Amino acid sequence: MTGGTLFKIVVGQVSLLTIPLIFFGIIGYAMVRRVKVYESFIEGGKEGWGIFLKILPYIVAIFVAIGMFRVSGALDFISETLGPLMARIGMPPETLPVALLKPLSGSGSLGMVAEVLKHDPNSFAAKVASTMFASGDTTFYIIAVYFGSVGITKVRHALVAGLIADLAGILAAIGVCHLVFK
Numbered sequence: 315m316t317g318g319t320l321f322k323i324v325v326g327q328v329s330l331l332t333i334p335l336i337f338f339g340i341i342g343y344a345m346v347r348r349v350k351v352y353e354s355f356i357e358g359g360k361e362g363w364g365i366f367l368k369i370l371p372y373i374v375a376i377f378v379a380i381g382m383f384r385v386s387g388a389l390d391f392i393s394e395t396l397g398p399l400m401a402r403i404g405m406p407p408e409t410l411p412v413a414l415l416k417p418l419s420g421s422g423s424l425g426m427v428a429e430v431l432k433h434d435p436n437s438f439a440a441k442v443a444s445t446m447f448a449s450g451d452t453t454f455y456i457i458a459v460y461f462g463s464v465g466i467t468k469v470r471h472a473l474v475a476g477l478i479a480d481l482a483g484i485l486a487a488i489g490v491c492h493l494v495f496k
Contacts, residue, residue: 322494365463372459380419389414405488406439412446417453417480442491450483451476 344351383389389411397407405413408430415423430443453476457469 325494369459369463372462376419376455376458380415380422383418384422403488404492405484406437406442408433408439409443409446412443413484416447416450416484417477419455420452423447423452438491438495441495442488445487445491446484449487450480453477453480 341351344354392414393407393410396410400407400410411426412423412430415426424447427443427447430437431440434440453473456476457473461467461469461472
């Protein structure tokens with residue numbers, strides 16, 4: 315068995331067990347601390363509704379901006395222009411829209427992942443797009459919604475840090491996919 319094969323087996327087993335272990339770990343920890351899990355969940359749901367109403371205007375604003383970005387043709391223009399450069403670094407060009415939309419919107423980038431999956435769900439591009447989707451966060455969405463809801467207006471450093479983290483996630487996704495799937 316080669317090192318690459320062993321790596322794939324370990325990654326496969328870890329990925330199967332991660333979510334259930336986290337779920338049961340949280341519940342187990344709460345039980346040890348004698349926290350009423352169900353009651354805490356319900357109380358959090360009540361608080362969540364109030365927070366949702368408070369951030370709703372920010373959500374609407376970010377979705378309108380994303381819609382304008384996609385409909386204007388800017389996303390297609392950027393993808394076509396940068397596609398050849400992305401291919402040189404090992405990134406399938408059809409995954410560029412996922413990388414560009416991920417910092418803006420999770421649902422928008424999920425739509426782009428769906429487009430890549432439509433052509434061939436088992437292709438390397440589909441694997442890169444899916445990994446990219448899961449490798450970062452929605453930086454602009456977080457800043458617009460969460461910072462806006464608590465009144466933070468000086469977001470420069472958080473924005474730069476978030477975009478650097480997004481870039482690191484994209485590059486890591488490409489690298490990991492080359493390790494695991496090539």
